Amino acid sequence: MAELSQTDLDGIYAFAVKLGKDAGALLWKTAQLRMGDDAASAAEKDHVEKENAVDLVTETDENVEAFIKEQIAQKYPSHKFVGEESYSKGASRDYLIDDEPTWCVDPIDGTVNYIHLFPMFCVSVAFIYKSKPVIGVINAPFLRQFFSSCSGRGAWLNETQPLPLVRNPVPPMPENAPKGCVFSCEWGKDRRDQPDGNMHRKIESFVNMAAEIGGRDGRGGMVHGMRSLGSATLDLAYVAMGSFDIWWEGGCWEWDVAAGIAILNEAGGLITTANPPQDEATCTIEEVKLGSRLYLAIRAAGPSSTETGRQSQERTVREVWRRVRNLDYSRPGA
Amino acid sequence: MAELSQTDLDGIYAFAVKLGKDAGALLWKTAQLRMGDDAASAAEKDHVEKENAVDLVTETDENVEAFIKEQIAQKYPSHKFVGEESYSKGASRDYLIDDEPTWCVDPIDGTVNYIHLFPMFCVSVAFIYKSKPVIGVINAPFLRQFFSSCSGRGAWLNETQPLPLVRNPVPPMPENAPKGCVFSCEWGKDRRDQPDGNMHRKIESFVNMAAEIGGRDGRGGMVHGMRSLGSATLDLAYVAMGSFDIWWEGGCWEWDVAAGIAILNEAGGLITTANPPQDEATCTIEEVKLGSRLYLAIRAAGPSSTETGRQSQERTVREVWRRVRNLDYSRPGA
Incomplete structure (x- = not known):
């Protein structure tokens, strides 16, 4: 197995950020169609009206995962891929992550929320190396909140706000925790x-x-x-x-x-x-x-x-x- | 008591929307200061660091309510005002709303969330007439979600998206509700x-x-x-x-x-x-x-x-x- 340098990771991070943005936009498009977006084509509107919410969401789930999987396969053909949708279709629930470079993806997390259009849904993309998640991208398009991190590069909200939010200084846990939490x-x-x-x-x-x-x-x-x-x-x-x-x-x-x-x-x-x-x-x-x-x-x-x-x-x-x-x-x- | 026409209500609605935006901006300013916003003045930063989160929030709560109360008093001196903060300081918990035109305001709803900077907080402004809330404005600045309504004018998210979101057609309640809800x-x-x-x-x-x-x-x-x-x-x-x-x-x-x-x-x-x-x-x-x-x-x-x-x-x-x-x-x- 090739060792990954910080430079390698930075490249993978930039790709993951772009991927999270594109996948989030896909997710958001179907949500907007359900809200009767006037920009939709007649064929799109017709499709949305014919399907029930659950079927539409299942279709979106599969489409978004397929999109992510394909983008990764093109850019990093040697990397492994573990996705919620493709996994769910198999009978096995074995844990498949090992030391190899692996992508671990949930095309829609908060599926019930997505069905009901409650804003707490997102696409989630992780890159795992030596069994540790080292890159994370979460895009919640209805909230317009985009979270990202790369080992050695910090964690960010919308690419500009470092996390945690309160950091000068970061407060200790409350004295009587869990009280106050x-x-x-x-x-x-x-x-x-x-x-x-x-x-x-x-x-x-x-x-x-x-x-x-x-x-x-x-x-x-x-x-x-x-x-x-x-x-x-x-x-x-x-x-x-x-x-x-x-x-x-x-x-x-x-x-x-x-x-x-x-x-x-x-x-x-x-x-x-x-x-x-x-x-x-x-x-x-x-x-x-x-x-x-x-x-x-x-x-x-x-x-x-x-x-x-x-x-x-x-x-x-x-x-x-x-x-x-x-x-x-x-x-x-x- | 003077009868209010739809035109009167529309004027009050426009004022309430502006008020909700300005009050939400005030609320958001303190939140951003706590996140170490670089645009803050040295005096502001110093103040934020000296106070604990709860005191800061209490101060913001009072400031936002005072701002809203003053704006209303200037524009509509004959209207009554019921606010969470001013109410809390009195000993009475009597219900004070009657048929008179009355503003009912919560400067920070979701106070615990605001203290912890969890995005689910907002300013809430209602105009009540003949004992019914006829205008509502809710501004959740961290979510960038602004809800508004006026009797006869519909309900809106961010002033452009009509509510409910799914409306062509609006689905019935599920057959086996609460299952599916x-x-x-x-x-x-x-x-x-x-x-x-x-x-x-x-x-x-x-x-x-x-x-x-x-x-x-x-x-x-x-x-x-x-x-x-x-x-x-x-x-x-x-x-x-x-x-x-x-x-x-x-x-x-x-x-x-x-x-x-x-x-x-x-x-x-x-x-x-x-x-x-x-x-x-x-x-x-x-x-x-x-x-x-x-x-x-x-x-x-x-x-x-x-x-x-x-x-x-x-x-x-x-x-x-x-x-x-x-x-x-x-x-x-x-």
């Missing part, structure tokens, strides 16, 4: 009403994080706000911005998180596993496994008079672990 | 861990709406998505867009909802009470009382082959009522 979490698709199933484990964890200090048998976290956007990718982007302090989630896949992890890492965030280890108060806090389907992200944090930024992030991780349940999402090969 | 709900500030308190009533209701069909003793609603943004005003704006199908909430105040209700009404939405009446399956569905602190909003709906749009909205209201608990928020004078 904005906590982002998702209900997800698994809604089975089983007494100890994932939905109820999630809800129990959410309620612990929300409840007053002293409540829930001492597990109450009294977070400043509970947020659910319906997009794992944008959840991570907002942790990278510093707008969300904590994101905790189980059940999503590598294409939902790869670009977000690249951007969050470059913005100074920490990302580890959602599931509390047995020795949660003392264990080493390990970097998340990309394919683990279990994610806990903490925003960038600066030093206080008593802690380094990393110490305040790790303290927050342990305080979250103390309040959440183990989730049951398995994964072949990860 | 995006449901928006907020955890709010009341996090007391009391067995039958508002937090637990809300959570029980949320879980009913989320759970699989057949789950929760037949109350499972299997909604398409659960969303929490932390801004009642923007929740309503997204119902007006048609992006959210249902918003259910208790505990907010008239300045949180007045502009959103004006916009939602003009976009064809329905808004009634959050609390299920005793005869929920058969009762007349009444228009919400602005000061009731209990709100259930349904997006605009067009006819199907078997129902009018209104019928599908009312069916959805009853299906929500069947799944939610009564919330306990009282209000003197409303």
Whole structure:
């Protein structure tokens, strides 16, 4: 395997940025057609009116992924490609990412939002090298927010605003975190009403994080706000911005998180596993496994008079672990 | 009391739009200063660094409300003014809106979001006449989304896109609603861990709406998505867009909802009470009382082959009522 230099990475980054812009424009075009854009041709309008929203979105999902895949194959024929759409059609759920240069793509993250035209949807493109996401591009065209990062080049909103947003100085995590934190979490698709199933484990964890200090048998976290956007990718982007302090989630896949992890890492965030280890108060806090389907992200944090930024992030991780349940999402090969 | 003609309303609308733009720009200025905008003066930067985020936001809240109040007093000295900030300082929580022309203003809705620089914050300006919100302006400057409406003039996103977004035709509510619906709900500030308190009533209701069909003793609603943004005003704006199908909430105040209700009404939405009446399956569905602190909003709906749009909205209201608990928020004078 050829080693990639910073110059190589910079070239791949420039290509990824262009690709994210073009793919986002494709995504946005179908959305605008559904809003009755007058610029649409008669044939386009006819097509939009004939299809239902879900079919249109499936078609867009496939078209955008095919576009991205083709652009990459032309420019970097030796690179591997893992895409949400092509993956979903296969029967296997094996984890396919190794040390080879690999693109990991979600053509529409926040699909439910896209169907309903709630602005929290995006295209997500990550470049992974030696098993680490090193380049991330997220384009949310309805929000006109474009996130990008490259290892060694910082993380950016709309290519001009460095992330995290508040940076002179970057504030430490709150002293009594999770109190004072904005906590982002998702209900997800698994809604089975089983007494100890994932939905109820999630809800129990959410309620612990929300409840007053002293409540829930001492597990109450009294977070400043509970947020659910319906997009794992944008959840991570907002942790990278510093707008969300904590994101905790189980059940999503590598294409939902790869670009977000690249951007969050470059913005100074920490990302580890959602599931509390047995020795949660003392264990080493390990970097998340990309394919683990279990994610806990903490925003960038600066030093206080008593802690380094990393110490305040790790303290927050342990305080979250103390309040959440183990989730049951398995994964072949990860 | 003088009767207001459509021409009078149009003049007030133009003023309100200008006011919303100017107030949003003020709000955005402080946010940008916190992001280390290089255009800031040394004195401004110094001020931002000295204050903590919460104090800065309180100051901005007061400044923006004072600006709006002064602009209105100059232009319409006979109009009444009800603002979140000036109201909060008084001891009374009496409902002050009557048939007189009244402005109802929230200088920052989504205050927690504004503190954390999560983009879901806005300024909200409503003009109320004969106890009904007839003009609404919502400016979310970080999102670059500006919502506006005037009775008889439609509802708009960024002044050019009519609401709801999907309108040729406007789709009916889903046949099995709330299944297929995006449901928006907020955890709010009341996090007391009391067995039958508002937090637990809300959570029980949320879980009913989320759970699989057949789950929760037949109350499972299997909604398409659960969303929490932390801004009642923007929740309503997204119902007006048609992006959210249902918003259910208790505990907010008239300045949180007045502009959103004006916009939602003009976009064809329905808004009634959050609390299920005793005869929920058969009762007349009444228009919400602005000061009731209990709100259930349904997006605009067009006819199907078997129902009018209104019928599908009312069916959805009853299906929500069947799944939610009564919330306990009282209000003197409303």
